[in-house]
Amino acid sequence: MLSLLSVLAIGLHSPSQVLAKTDTGNVADRPVLAEESSGFSTMGKAGNGNEETPGAWYIGQTPENLQPDTPVLLFVPGLNSVAQVFWEDNDMYQTAYQAGYQTAFVQLHDAGGENADMWDNGSLLASKIQEISNHFSGKDITIVAHSKGGVDSQTALTYYGASDYVDNVITLSSPHHGSQLADLAYSSEAGWLADLIGMQGEGTASMQMAYMENFRSMTDSNPDAYRNNYFTLGGTDWGSIFSSNWFGGVYLSGYGPNDGVVTAASSNLPGGFELAIGEWDHSTVRTGMTFSVFENYLAGDHLIDSDDFSIAGGHSEAIPPDYNQWVQGGPLANKEALMVEVEENVKKLTLNLLTAEPISTFKITKSSGKKVQANVQQSRLDEGIFKGAHSYTMKIDKPESGEWQLEMLSSKNDNAYLLVADFKTNPYLQTNVAQNFITQDDLYHINMDADLFDEDTLTATYHVTETRNPQNEKQWTVKGKSNLSQKLDLKKSDTVYNVTVDIAGITKEGNPFKRTIVDSVYAK
Template identity: 55%
Template sequence: MTRRFSICALFVFFSIFFTIPGSISALEKNILTTELADPTPVKQAEPNFMVSGKANNGNNEVPGEWYIGETPPNLITNSPILLFVPGLNNVAQIFWEDNDMYQTAYNAGYQTTFVQLYDAGGASADMWENGQLLADKIKEISNHFGGRPITVVAYSKGGVDTQTALTYYGAWQYVDNVITLSSPHHGSQLADLAYSSSAGWLARLIGATGDGTFSMQMGYMADYRNQTDIQPKAYYNNYYTLGGTSWGSVFSSTWFGGIYLSQYGPNDGVVTTVSSQLPHGQVLAIDNWNHTSVRTGTTFPIFQNYLSDNDYFHSSFQEPIHSKVSPSFNQWVDGGPLTANKQAAISFVVEDGVQELNLNMMTSTERMKLKLVSPTGDEVAPKFQVNKVEEGVFKGAIQTKITLKVPQDGKWNLYVTAEQEDAYLFVATYDELQPKLVQSKKFTLNKSSLLYQIDGNPKAVREGSLQATYKITQSSDPTISQSVTTSGKNNSLSQSITFPNRDEVYNITIEIDGITKNGIPFKRTLIDSVYVE
């Protein structure tokens, strides 16, 4: 009897022992599969401010409103509150609508919060307006949770807004760490493109020239970095950065940006990997994310160990590598208005040695007819790939993409007939055997003038054939502009540019013409911006 009891007791013991792990797994599975309710708005109030953005981005949320996510049953003791900050023209909902970032943070045991910045109210704002608003909300959220520290997870321009809030508006004292997800810490060349003479027609039509885009110009952000990186509180908090190298599929909203930014190096369709880095920040990863996927739960495991204040990282200065990156000069850019029901011709040239030609056109509507004609006058019927841009500076535009393998050299024409008044931005990207232009340099002569030097490749360009036209436009007032044309000797172009006004951002569109060694004309475009103190 005793032996029988012992065997039964042993059986019960092992049964309980081996079912406990199963019970834990079930609990974890329940957490993982729980359908979360949307975060709850904490305060619904009419904004007591004027939004000064120049453009309407289509958003209608309440700036300054913030949300609390559900408290996870496996809440990590003494963990910081996670505050997710959206980017340019975004709303807080991007972290939980068609996105598993909120769910992933919940599963990991973190209390989440989300905030609406000025961009959520209909017009993009610069880092100064958003930074001040964000600083107020950080303090409010910290007080709501009894002074618990906050770790900010900031997406895109939200990273710049966050550093502004912490550095200039006193929010540093409430924050542990800052994670930035592909933030344009040095600006985005897409913002320069939006303010260029070629893109201006379309950018104004679709509302792409708001204050937020203005502040993301490379020239403006160079001045911001010069001001900010020397501030006492600029790096009081630890900054950890992530960047991406994927553009998504050809139908994705980041493809156009990826193609355009390719001449400036690896990028995620909106921000180059170089721009995603901070001089005193630590790079956690550069991986195969595009500008949309970098804000999803797939990146959470990468930065999870850096959410709490710890000894993982001590700030040290890294030389800004963006200054070392020279564009590849493999694009030509054009743009202008389209009259309803009137055919317009976009003429572009293809030189010898081009292995592949990518044509990208953006308009405000897809209701138009397109016809591509080769140099011999034959109509070409390529596959036109059309999609809507849902991310970045040109959000809302319709992109049409054409790819031609080993295109015939000579003059091509793309005929466009729009059904309504519209505008276009056209970018031709050349995959060439030998680059035509191999170097560009920008020297500061004094505070109001710059010297540009552009060198041709002597192996690919006929000596003495280079010519450049510089169109210099004041970004805040496009009516203030000037043009300068120069010809080069010995495959080198040099031009000094003097700017009429101080404390302004100037867009510089450089149109370059030349002839290859085989006597075929070619064209290239370089777009830049500078801040004049």
């Protein structure tokens, strides 16, 4: 039987709790709930497992070494997250306290059980910023936002009138251009799993690459978008193989350096200042270890000359994806066997399996029929877009070509799976990376290296699904290299569609191969 890691349950601290002291005698273990936070109730269907109160906010203890003329630091959590992530199993609050800063923490809609888009969270956050400002007698606020909290924060400041209360904004690995993991969650292959674990919410939908590309086109041209200075950090580490970020790191590796949830390129805000791309994963980037990186930029009284602005760790740049993955998913009832096609010259094969419920068996058989004795790493994802899923990872160096069989056995009837097979080899596919916006007359471009394959054997199966109306789905199959690029026939304008394309064929050496393209487009 496979053992699984448990998830830490996070509770709501009452206003009457006494702040505990650490061994230093000065640092509070946790902030206290502000009395101004009454009036909001728990909402949502508890799809992400959170049971906090949206709109509640907390205040940290005033440090004895309070620095004069410094802003209050307001910490904003990300997708499917809660305010407690900044002080439970995290020294960010203590680090800010020891540095002499007053602090506040806020619960957004995601804390109530169902994630929300940047519009709902931005509106709620703007009202809380005003309350917090009043509590601190109009003292300036600097936002420190993790992940999607950075997008929610810019929305609050740009569209809901909160910019006058805020000095600077620090974003910690925020998906300013979206996350390809959100595209994956709405793909034809991952939809079963994402829906079963409750992760197909408005917040996830708004993090699709096409949705965020449209958000950027609207926001970056807004005269209020950069009234405040924005400073960004991004990460390139995935944590340990047991961590919640490992699955995402492997999947996103085809899109460039990433922290397991967000690519370094996506963490870069067009009108902001990139402070650093460092060796943090999506969890450690929000801890006290990054505080020293952004501390000098918490107050905005000084002028910033972008020509003289130095960036630690180098610039982040988007790169064309290599599409060296095959994605398969669906319902999992009792026993399921999948065939994984492996072509020649694959240096490494990584199998990443997610399930909604634990499985009791995960077996791999080589094309020769011999069972593989390999170490299967297992964990439960406790945050992110696939929060709550059970993860199983297996690596195979220099796999022999042919058909490999993967066998799964589930003890639950109501289960679902998502398999991502990652091939380390030279990429064969290429798309037009600038095709997030598309019209009725535009082709969705797919190019292949024709020298490597028998062109007559190539097939491409398109799945095009309206994100907010998954019943609106079309599927068709085409044959031959000349037919790989297709018109998508999108009926609704100003709408995000998921595009999943399964490509199969035979190499020149006679071995079958499969690859999957997962993308999103915005119909203009």
